[in-house]
Amino acid sequence: MATVSEKLPESIDLSHHLSNVSKARPLSPLKGLQKYWGRPGLISLAGGLPSPDYFPFSSVGADILLPTSFPTQAGTSNGAFSWLWNLFSSGQTDSISIPRYASKPGDLDLASILQYNMSSGHPKLREFAKEVTDKVFRPAYSDYAILAHVGNTDGWMKAVLTLCNPGEGVLTDAWTYPSALACMKPYNINPVAVAMDGEGMRADALRELLLTWDAESRGMPRPHVMYTIPVGQNPTGATMGAARKKEVYDVCVEFDVIIVEDDPYYFLQEGPYRPKDSRNSLRQHQLNATQFVEELVPSYLRFDYQGRVIRLETFSKRLDAVWVGSLAIPCLQSDWKGKRKPRHKLHVDSASKWGLDGYLRWLQGLQNQYIVRRDYLLDCLADEFDLRMGPAPCDVDCFSGCDVYTAYPKSNRSIMSEKQRLTDEPLFSFVPPTSGMYVWLKLHLDRHPKHGMMNYNDLELALWKELAEAGVLFGPGHMFAADATVQEPEDEGHFRISFSNAEFDDLKKAISIFSRVIAKFFRPSK
Amino acid sequence: MATVSEKLPESIDLSHHLSNVSKARPLSPLKGLQKYWGRPGLISLAGGLPSPDYFPFSSVGADILLPTSFPTQAGTSNGAFSWLWNLFSSGQTDSISIPRYASKPGDLDLASILQYNMSSGHPKLREFAKEVTDKVFRPAYSDYAILAHVGNTDGWMKAVLTLCNPGEGVLTDAWTYPSALACMKPYNINPVAVAMDGEGMRADALRELLLTWDAESRGMPRPHVMYTIPVGQNPTGATMGAARKKEVYDVCVEFDVIIVEDDPYYFLQEGPYRPKDSRNSLRQHQLNATQFVEELVPSYLRFDYQGRVIRLETFSKRLDAVWVGSLAIPCLQSDWKGKRKPRHKLHVDSASKWGLDGYLRWLQGLQNQYIVRRDYLLDCLADEFDLRMGPAPCDVDCFSGCDVYTAYPKSNRSIMSEKQRLTDEPLFSFVPPTSGMYVWLKLHLDRHPKHGMMNYNDLELALWKELAEAGVLFGPGHMFAADATVQEPEDEGHFRISFSNAEFDDLKKAISIFSRVIAKFFRPSK
Structure with missing residues (x-):
């Protein structure tokens, strides 16, 4: 796998990408006052928070599956699925219960997770998303921010509205996810299709498009933001390898394009298909966490030495559907905080209860389900x-x-x-x-x-x-x-x-x- | 309470308010195909939904408080709160459990609530929000839409970005909720303060402002959208009665202004304060649901005979904090659907389990808590x-x-x-x-x-x-x-x-x- 260790991170000036933000947002009048927030012993009558005594739940609990619920070896025939149905009646679950008030500080409780919170997301969620990002996606830099969103389309909408003005264009795969386009079109931000091949977006076609861009005949300035689904591309299923990602990234450096990587299928890398009668080389052994991660194609984050990649990470396709995700964004000048509502959900606690190794083990089992x-x-x-x-x-x-x-x-x-x-x-x-x-x-x-x-x-x-x-x-x-x-x-x-x-x-x-x-x-x- | 029964609803053309939307959004290519969705017996391989078998919960449960948890009579001394603390250890709760798969059709199950869903919100949530809207806020028309959002600031952000173009202004109370402004400022949509008195926004000041509006000296066209918090106004605490609301509404008709009513404190109407030693006329009896609703000042929806009021309804200040709300919006031409992510949460089930009467009983107890x-x-x-x-x-x-x-x-x-x-x-x-x-x-x-x-x-x-x-x-x-x-x-x-x-x-x-x-x-x- 390619790395970027030979290149030192350099910072780029993104202010011209952030015209909406830099134009209007004043400095917070609270500057200098924030040091008082959260100081122990303080009585705060400043916020508009309801008392947790008035939350209608006294406790919330769940039976969650064990990370080992799904095997990591592929079944070879239809009959092999029968264990799946057995699983759900066999009670291989672990019970969690979240009380209204934690018995010791730092533990999750309803008083904390049901309360208004930082707009960037609940600290526990962000901690977990940061660990996944650091250890799995491994960006070349450490000064990036994790922000919670309520799903990748929501994250994308916030990214595109922050990065683009009405009348601008966004580079996209020629065939792409309709909802990503639907949420930007009402703001008169329009897709600009880039030709694809079997690995997804073509670097040569991207370069040619940007090199020959004529703003007048196109009716819009040269795009400076890209939306792309690099793994298990929706709808074509294409998966982009390391070399192509590096090529696309280099073109984006040349033409100063921000890459927004929407990667919900990242952990569903099923590997090559072999017809039924020649399917004899399937993986027979469980991988450890390191091996599992090493077998996956790298994220664009791995090649990003300039802080121009925003990764939309999700838990939706992997745990359940309508839940949270996170957004790894290089530390820019923009204040994203005002733009998103607090978001954090119970189920991330199930993942963080498992720990990263447990989450990766769950994903390895899930990957196998998708292979089948x-x-x-x-x-x-x-x-x-x-x-x-x-x-x-x-x-x-x-x-x-x-x-x-x-x-x-x-x-x-x-x-x-x-x-x-x-x-x-x-x-x-x-x-x-x-x-x-x-x-x-x-x-x-x-x-x-x-x-x-x-x-x-x-x-x-x-x-x-x-x-x-x-x-x-x-x-x-x-x-x-x-x-x-x-x-x-x-x-x-x-x-x-x-x-x-x-x-x-x-x-x-x-x-x-x-x-x-x-x-x-x-x-x-x- | 004033009603609008003497006026027949008339519809207005909102297309000029919806410049972003009407400009760019094409007709869906799926037009005419949607009738097939959800037809019984169909096998759909069309969506990108994960199988509910892969959700990591086998069941989720909660102990929820009874709607009668809080008394409806005000306590008169500090000592009267002791029952409150007893309550939470006394186990006056009801257990709910949501299984992975419902045993009969129509029941809530995890396979449904954890799955991707309509962007307008889970049907159960929308049903409940519609019942609250119909029976409590009582709009003068029935052809309005309920859309889910993840909190009123989120709902407001979606409303303002749909209704306004960059460079435009929004009418607001002179003192107002900073986060509502923070989320529009990055898009160069700026507040225009309207003077207030003890009832909140002044109708005469609003009319004068709009009548004498000079686009050139103001640097923006005359605003056509209003953001206002009419009950328990944040930060002044002012509450607007029926007559003032009617006056403000009439000015909005005259100058074609859309009212976005952010009303999180609606059910926290505590009534007049009386000093401790003269507090002898406090309500001694519980009200029934009709009486409770009749004692509340009316929503702007009651006066809206043209479909120019968007109500941001929330459950956050009333049940817990970071959860969902809904948005009652007159049926306009715009397609809001592409703009929001699906959102629906467990706890609404606790309210819908209670039923509307139970919810109103809960709110009456909660109101009393805030009086205390x-x-x-x-x-x-x-x-x-x-x-x-x-x-x-x-x-x-x-x-x-x-x-x-x-x-x-x-x-x-x-x-x-x-x-x-x-x-x-x-x-x-x-x-x-x-x-x-x-x-x-x-x-x-x-x-x-x-x-x-x-x-x-x-x-x-x-x-x-x-x-x-x-x-x-x-x-x-x-x-x-x-x-x-x-x-x-x-x-x-x-x-x-x-x-x-x-x-x-x-x-x-x-x-x-x-x-x-x-x-x-x-x-x-x-």
């Missing part, structure tokens, strides 16, 4: 379609550089002649993801009888509706296009399939329905 | 100072229209001649608040020996520091000034005292220290 799910979905595709693997075609797109699986209708091979095989028509292609929750299908709509009469978008939608009518929902591809410049070739459409949530029987059933519907869609006469 | 606290603090002031009540002075300020208590140093009256009394010098004045958590002191700094040599701000700060050194923190007055135009007369300073949180013994001790410090401060030679 990813493999299961792809096995279903292999069962229902004739999958043929080959290199990506010459045109550069989000499959470039990867081995591509192309799906053909399954037929009885024993009676199919070689000639039949050659005249077979491909239905869709995909690259097995090595991280995250998604398989990104490219639909070969050029093979559809109505190709040329309907545009690909309407064809994609027509297939999507037929699937929905048959009882299956996929993510429609066009909703992930960053902007109107992300023109799909006329002969393509896309679907995003998520393998994160459905029960295994439903996954199987869904792919079986898909197989029937897409065959009929492409050959409606049959 | 308010009375106790004022009694402490009466014990430590010689309080003399009289009408407000002629100059219009935030005491106008109210009976004002002025505090003099206490002396042994039996040996004090009438002449001594007349030459006595006032230390500070206040109006006993009828709602909320705060007493707003006006300091008579003109009586300080250094008056004329130091400005009031430095004098206020000097007294604040002496108090802090002696072990007591009050809220420094100048931090609540909405803008630089809120010039205090040169002879005044202010402190805000909060009676919401401190233990009673500490309140007493704090006022005793205050008495000693302020006496020494005004007569340093003695």
